[in-house]
Amino acid sequence: MTDIAAAPAAQVAVVHAPLRGETPWRLLLRKPTFVAGAVILLFWAVCALLGNVIAPHDPYAQQLLATNAAPSGAHLFGTDQIGRDVLSRVIVGSRDILIITPLATLLGTVLGTALGLAMGYFGGAIDILVGRLVEAVLALPVVIVAFLFLVALGPSTVTLVIVIGFIFTPLIARTVRSTVLVESQLDYLSSARLLGEKSGHIMFVEILPNVVPAILVEFTVRLGYAVFAVASLSFLGFGIQPPTPDWGSDIAANYGVLPAGYWWASIFPALAIASLVVGVNLVTDSIEQVLSS
Amino acid sequence: MTAPDRVAGTGGTGGMGHTLTVEHMEVMYRVRGQDRLALRDVSFRIGRRESYGLVGESGSGKSTVALALTRYLPRNGRVSSGAISINGIDPMALDEAALRELRARTVSMVYQEPGRALNPSIKVGRQVAEVYEIAGLGRAAALERAEAMLRKVQISDPGRVMDRYPHQLSGGMAQRAVIAMALAAEPSLLILDEPTTALDATVEAEVLDLVVALREEFDTSVLFISHNLAVIAKMCDRVGVLYAGELVEEGIARDVFDQPRHPYTVGLLRCIPRRGQRKDHGRLDTIPGFLPPPGHNLTGCIFVPRCPIAEDRCRAAAPPAFAAGPMRSSRCYLHDRTQDLPRNTPVDVELPARRDAAEPIVRLAGLSKTFSSRGENFRALTGVDLTLELGETLGLVGESGSGKTTLARALLGLIAPDAGSAVEFDGRPLGGDARRRTRAQLKALQIVFQNPDSALNRRHTVRRLISRPLSRLAGLSGQRLRDRLAELVRSVRMEERHLPLRPSQLSGGLKQRVAIARAFGGGPRIVVCDEPTSALDVSVQAAILNLLVDLQAKEQVTYLFISHDLGLVRYLSDRIAVLYLGRVMEIGPAEAVFDGPHHPYTEALLSAVPSLDGQRSARIRLHGEIPSAADPPSGCVFHTRCPRKLATGVCESTEPPLLEVAPGHLMSCHIPIDELRILQRTGQAP
Numbered sequence: 019m020t021d022i023a024a025a026p027a028a029q030v031a032v033v034h035a036p037l038r039g040e041t042p043w044r045l046l047l048r049k050p051t052f053v054a055g056a057v058i059l060l061f062w063a064v065c066a067l068l069g070n071v072i073a074p075h076d077p078y079a080q081q082l083l084a085t086n087a088a089p090s091g092a093h094l095f096g097t098d099q100i101g102r103d104v105l106s107r108v109i110v111g112s113r114d115i116l117i118i119t120p121l122a123t124l125l126g127t128v129l130g131t132a133l134g135l136a137m138g139y140f141g142g143a144i145d146i147l148v149g150r151l152v153e154a155v156l157a158l159p160v161v162i163v164a165f166l167f168l169v170a171l172g173p174s175t176v177t178l179v180i181v182i183g184f185i186f187t188p189l190i191a192r193t194v195r196s197t198v199l200v201e202s203q204l205d206y207l208s209s210a211r212l213l214g215e216k217s218g219h220i221m222f223v224e225i226l227p228n229v230v231p232a233i234l235v236e237f238t239v240r241l242g243y244a245v246f247a248v249a250s251l252s253f254l255g256f257g258i259q260p261p262t263p264d265w266g267s268d269i270a271a272n273y274g275v276l277p278a279g280y281w282w283a284s285i286f287p288a289l290a291i292a293s294l295v296v297g298v299n300l301v302t303d304s305i306e307q308v309l310s311s
Numbered sequence: 312m313t314a315p316d317r318v319a320g321t322g323g324t325g326g327m328g329h330t331l332t333v334e335h336m337e338v339m340y341r342v343r344g345q346d347r348l349a350l351r352d353v354s355f356r357i358g359r360r361e362s363y364g365l366v367g368e369s370g371s372g373k374s375t376v377a378l379a380l381t382r383y384l385p386r387n388g389r390v391s392s393g394a395i396s397i398n399g400i401d402p403m404a405l406d407e408a409a410l411r412e413l414r415a416r417t418v419s420m421v422y423q424e425p426g427r428a429l430n431p432s433i434k435v436g437r438q439v440a441e442v443y444e445i446a447g448l449g450r451a452a453a454l455e456r457a458e459a460m461l462r463k464v465q466i467s468d469p470g471r472v473m474d475r476y477p478h479q480l481s482g483g484m485a486q487r488a489v490i491a492m493a494l495a496a497e498p499s500l501l502i503l504d505e506p507t508t509a510l511d512a513t514v515e516a517e518v519l520d521l522v523v524a525l526r527e528e529f530d531t532s533v534l535f536i537s538h539n540l541a542v543i544a545k546m547c548d549r550v551g552v553l554y555a556g557e558l559v560e561e562g563i564a565r566d567v568f569d570q571p572r573h574p575y576t577v578g579l580l581r582c583i584p585r586r587g588q589r590k591d592h593g594r595l596d597t598i599p600g601f602l603p604p605p606g607h608n609l610t611g612c613i614f615v616p617r618c619p620i621a622e623d624r625c626r627a628a629a630p631p632a633f634a635a636g637p638m639r640s641s642r643c644y645l646h647d648r649t650q651d652l653p654r655n656t657p658v659d660v661e662l663p664a665r666r667d668a669a670e671p672i673v674r675l676a677g678l679s680k681t682f683s684s685r686g687e688n689f690r691a692l693t694g695v696d697l698t699l700e701l702g703e704t705l706g707l708v709g710e711s712g713s714g715k716t717t718l719a720r721a722l723l724g725l726i727a728p729d730a731g732s733a734v735e736f737d738g739r740p741l742g743g744d745a746r747r748r749t750r751a752q753l754k755a756l757q758i759v760f761q762n763p764d765s766a767l768n769r770r771h772t773v774r775r776l777i778s779r780p781l782s783r784l785a786g787l788s789g790q791r792l793r794d795r796l797a798e799l800v801r802s803v804r805m806e807e808r809h810l811p812l813r814p815s816q817l818s819g820g821l822k823q824r825v826a827i828a829r830a831f832g833g834g835p836r837i838v839v840c841d842e843p844t845s846a847l848d849v850s851v852q853a854a855i856l857n858l859l860v861d862l863q864a865k866e867q868v869t870y871l872f873i874s875h876d877l878g879l880v881r882y883l884s885d886r887i888a889v890l891y892l893g894r895v896m897e898i899g900p901a902e903a904v905f906d907g908p909h910h911p912y913t914e915a916l917l918s919a920v921p922s923l924d925g926q927r928s929a930r931i932r933l934h935g936e937i938p939s940a941a942d943p944p945s946g947c948v949f950h951t952r953c954p955r956k957l958a959t960g961v962c963e964s965t966e967p968p969l970l971e972v973a974p975g976h977l978m979s980c981h982i983p984i985d986e987l988r989i990l991q992r993t994g995q996a997p
Binding site: 205208210 | 723758
C-alpha cells in the first residue's frame with residue numbers, strides 16, 4: 019500500500035539514468051552485429067536493384083557447350099546443367115525473394131495487428147471466436163495451406179505473398195493480443211473512456227502506439243522466417259517458376275546432379291539464402307535488443 | 312568532495328564497541344564512462360542493540376547505503392573511499408568466502424517486497440530451515456528450529472505455513488517469514504530496507520511491533536531504512552537524514568523530529584500533516600525545486616538551490632558537520648536558525664464556505680458489485696448507501712480489499728454495478744457504463760488515478776494529454792483551446808516548456824500534475840482522487856495536496872478522496888466514510904470520526920498509524936488480514952477481527968444496521984455509542 023512506487027527507485031534511478039541524446043539509431047550503429055547484418059542486406063539489396071547490370075553474364079543465356087562447368091575465371095561460380103552462369107543467376111535471383119519477403123511479412127503484420135488489437139481490446143466473444151480460428155490455422159501444416167492457395171490462385175509472386183502473409187497473420191495476432199491485454203490493465207484506457215472516446219480512437223490512437231515496439235520486433239523476427247519460407251516454397255515448385263532466376267527453384271533444378279559432383283549450381287544459391295537469413299537475423303536481433311532496453 | 316574538519320562526533324551508546332562504523336564513505340556509480348557520486352562523505356555509527364534510522368526521499372541514496380555495507384552494489388557501483396567496519400570486520404577487504412560468511416552470520420537484510428525475497432519454488436519451511444542447515448544443523452533439527460523461529464515471528468500455525476509456497480502467503484505473512492529467515496542466523500546487524508512499505512497500515516503496525524519485540528530478544532543492532540518519517544520516529548533510537556547522497560542531519564530521533572536543525576529536515580517535516588492541521592488552517596508547506604541530478608557538481612551546500620535562508624558562504628563551500636547539540640550534527644552553517652525557517656506557502660488560507668445545498672450532488676443507494684471468477688462470487692461492495700454533498704470532500708478509507716476503488720470505479724461508470732444498485736447524479740440516475748453516459752455526465756465526473764505512469768498514455772505529449780479533455784468534453788478548439796490550455800497548465804503550476812514533453816521525461820510530481828490538469832480540463836463537478844499521492848515523495852505530496860485544495864476552492868468541485876493514509880484524509884476531508892469488506896462501517900464529519908467515539912474498526916485503523924508526535928500510543932491492534940470477499944463472515948463482517956466484540960454472540964449472528972449516532976454521524980455497530988465513548992475515552996484496551 020504505502021508508496022509502492024516511490025521508495026525503491028533510489029539506486030535504480032542512479033544506475034539507469036535516462037540516455038539523453040542517444041537515439042535508437044546511434045545505439046544500433048554502435049552494435050557490430052547490426053552493422054554486419056546491414057552490410058549483408060545492403061549487398062543483396064544492391065543485387066536486387068541492379069542485378070542485370072552487375073551480373074557478368076546474361077542469367078538466361080544457355081551455353082550448351084559449357085554445361086556443368088566448374089568454377090573458373092570465366093564463370094566464378096561455374097555453370098549449371100544447361101550452361102547458365104551460376105553467379106549471374108545468384109545475383110539476379112535475389113530480386114524476387116527480396117520483394118516477396120518484406121511484402122509478405124508486411125501483409126501478415128498488418129492483418130495480424132488488426133486481429134490482435136480487436137481480440138485484445140474487445141475480448142469476450144470476439145476474442146474467443148477469432149482465437150479459435152487462429153488456432154485452427156496454426157494447426158494446419160504450412161505446405162498444405164500453401165498448396166490450397168496455389169491450387170486456387172495459381173503459382174505467382176502474388177500468391178506467395180498471400181500465402182506467407184496468411185500463415186504469419188495468426189502468429190502476429192497472438193503476440194499483439196497479449197501485448198494489448200497488458201496495456202488494457204493500465205488506467206489510461208479508463209481515462210480515455212471517461213473522455214467519451216470511441217473504440218476506434220482508443221484502439222488506434224491510444225493503444226496502438228504503445229504496441230508498436232512489440233509489433234516491430236515481431237515483424238523483424240518474421241522477416242527471417244519469411245526468407246526461408248519463400249525459398250522453401252520455390253524449392254517445392256510453388257513459387258517463382260523457371261526459367262526466372264531464383265535461389266529456391268535453382269537449387270531444386272540442380273540438386274539432382276549433386277551426387278555427380280556438380281556441387282556449385284546448388285551450393286551457391288543455398289549459401290545466398292543462408293547469408294540473407296543470417297543478415298536479417300543479425301539486424302533483427304540488434305533492433306530487438308535496442309527496443310527492449 | 313573535500314571533507315572539512317569533522318566537528319561533531321556523534322557516537323552511539325557512550326564509546327562502547329560499535330556494531331557498525333561507517334567513516335567518510337563515498338559511493339560512485341559508473342554511468343556511460345562517467346563516475347557519478349551517489350553517496351558523499353557519509354559517516355555514522357550504530358551501537359550494540361541500537362536502532363538507527365536512515366530517512367530520505369527517493370534518490371537520496373538510502374538503499375545505496377544498505378547495498379554498499381554488504382557489498383551488494385551493482386557491478387557499476389563501488390565504494391570509492393572511506394571505511395566500513397561491521398563488528399570490526401571491513402567488508403571491503405574480504406575475499407568471496409569470508410564475504411559469504413559475513414552475509415550468512417553477521418548481517419541480515421530484509422527488503423521491501425517479501426515476495427521477491429523468497430524463492431517461489433521452495434516451500435517456506437525449507438527456506439527458513441536452510442539458514443540453520445548452513446549454520447551446520449542436520450535436516451530434521453533445522454526444520455524444528457525453523458518452526459520455532461516462525462512461531463517467534465507470531466505466525467500462529469507454523470506447521471501449516473511451512474508447508475506452503477511463498478505465493479500462497481499474504482504479504483504480511485511472507486514478510487514475517489523473511490524476518491524469521493533474517494533473524495535465524497542471529498545476526499549482529501539487521502538491515503531493514505523499507506520493510507513495511509508494501510504492506511497495509513494494520514499489517515505494518517503488527518510487523519513493526521514484531522521487529523521491536525525481536526530486537527530486544529535477539530540483541531541485534533538495526534539499520535532501518537524508510538521514507539516514512541513516522542515509522543522511523545516510532546522504530547529508531549537515532550536517525551540520520553539523507554539528502555542527495557549526503558547525511559545532512561543526525562541525532563536522537565525524538566530531537567531530530569521535534570527540533571530539526573537542517574532546513575531540509577524542517578521542510579520535510581512541514582510537508583506531513585499532523586493532528587490539528589487542516590487544509591485551511593496550518594497548511595502543509597512545500598520544498599521548492601528538485602533534488603540535484605545525479606552527477607551534479609555543486610561546490611557549496613547541496614541544499615542551496617532549495618534553501619530559503621542560504622547565504623553566500625553556503626554557496627562558496629560545503630558546510631562541515633556541525634555539532635548542534637548532544638549527539639546531534641547538522642551540515643548547515645545556519646543550524647541554529649532553522650527553527651524559524653520562512654515558509655513557502657501561507658499558514659492559513661481563506662477557503663470559500665460551502666454552500667449548503669438541499670440536495671446531495673451524488674447519491675449511491677444499495678450499491679453492490681459482485682465479481683465472479685471460477686465459480687466464486689466476490690462481493691466487493693454490498694449495499695453501500697452514500698451521498699456526496701456539493702463542494703465537500705468526502706474521504707474514503709479502509710484497508711486494501713475494502714472496496715474503495717471499486718466504489719470509485721462504479722461511480723465513474725468504469726465497472727457496471729449489480730442490478731438493483733442506484734447511482735444518482737443531480738437527482739437523475741446515471742448509467743452503469745461510461746460509454747453510454749452523455750457528454751454532460753462524463754464531463755461532470757472525472758478521476759485522478761493513483762499512478763500517473765499508468766494513467767497517462769506514455770506515447771502522447773503533455774500538450775496532447777491536456778488538450779484532449781478540452782476538445783472532447785469542454786468542446787473547445789482553436790485559439791480558445793490554446794488559451795484554456797495555457798490557463799490550465801498555469802493553474803497546476805506547470806510551464807509551457809513542459810508541453811512538448813512526454814510523461815517519461817517528467818518527474819513523478821509533474822506527471823501527477825498532468826493527470827490533475829486532465830481531470831480538471833473538462834470542468835468537472837466531481838473529481839475522484841484515488842490515492843493521488845501514494846506514489847509520490849513526501850515533499851511532492853504536500854505540493855499536490857495544496858494544489859488539489861486550491862483547485863477545489865477555485866473550481867467549486869466536490870472531491871471523493873480515497874486514501875489509506877488517515878493523516879491525509881483528515882487533513883483534506885470534510886466528511887469521512889470508513890469501508891470494510893465492501894460495507895460502510897462508519898460515516899460522518901471528519902472530526903467526529905477521528906475524535907470518536909468511533910467504530911472499533913476506525914479505532915483500529917487509527918491505532919495502526921504511527922505518528923510523528925508519538926502521543927497516541929497504540930490502543931488496539933487488528934490481527935490477521937481482511938477476510939475474503941468470497942466468503943464474508945456472518946453477522947457483522949468485522950467480528951472476526953474486532954477487538955471489542957460483544958460476548959453476547961449478537962456480533963456473530965446479526966449484521967448491525969447503519970444508524971445515526973449523532974447528527975450526520977452514522978455507524979454500524981452493536982455496541983451502544985455511549986459504551987463506545989467510555990471504552991475509547993479511557994483508552995481502555997479490550
